[in-house]
Amino acid sequence: MQKEIVSAPGNTPIDRIYAMTIVIRSFKGRKHVEVHLFRSDIPEEERQDTNLLRCIDTDYEKQKLSPDLTGTLEDTKEMILESFTKEERDMIISYLEERYQTRLEGIFAAPLSFPVPQGTMPLASIPEGKSMGFIKFDKVHEYPLPFNFRGFYDLDQHEPNVI
Numbered sequence: 001m002q003k004e005i006v007s008a009p010g011n012t013p014i015d016r017i018y019a020m021t022i023v024i025r026s027f028k029g030r031k032h033v034e035v036h037l038f039r040s041d042i043p044e045e046e047r048q049d050t051n052l053l054r055c056i057d058t059d060y061e062k063q064k065l066s067p068d069l070t071g072t073l074e075d076t077k078e079m080i081l082e083s084f085t086k087e088e089r090d091m092i093i094s095y096l097e098e099r100y101q102t103r104l105e106g107i108f109a110a111p112l113s114f115p116v117p118q119g120t121m122p123l124a125s126i127p128e129g130k131s132m133g134f135i136k137f138d139k140v141h142e143y144p145l146p147f148n149f150r151g152f153y154d155l156d157q158h159e160p161n162v163i
Helices: 050-055 060-065 073-081 086-100
Strands: 002-005 018-027 030-039 104-111 132-135 149-154
């Protein structure tokens, strides 16, 4: 299994900084499926963190030039809060290696690039559909971690398994 972990620079405005992705060998009839992980139970006290504003580029002129930036300031805060701390990242990696090692092709983690453009939407806000959905790791039998995380996938982005 491939594993690429990029460390954060020393002076980040908040601890919740890591984005994570896994690649599943075969999932729902597709191969090499990318799954973007996110924290699904954000502590309420973190939602009030005033340092979050330092992590967001609120330049409205830039936002107007990018039609995919449709979210509000609160959406962008939520997106940042979906990321993981270093400790959470390490716990997730250990959990995935132990439980899903034979099913995964890779685990990838890297720090977010700050400032995040205002309007960036959180993964949890994406509606589930025919090809898009969520893996609810926290609902798996005997889930051991002290926080919840989920994974977003879009099957249309991946080739079907060929028999």
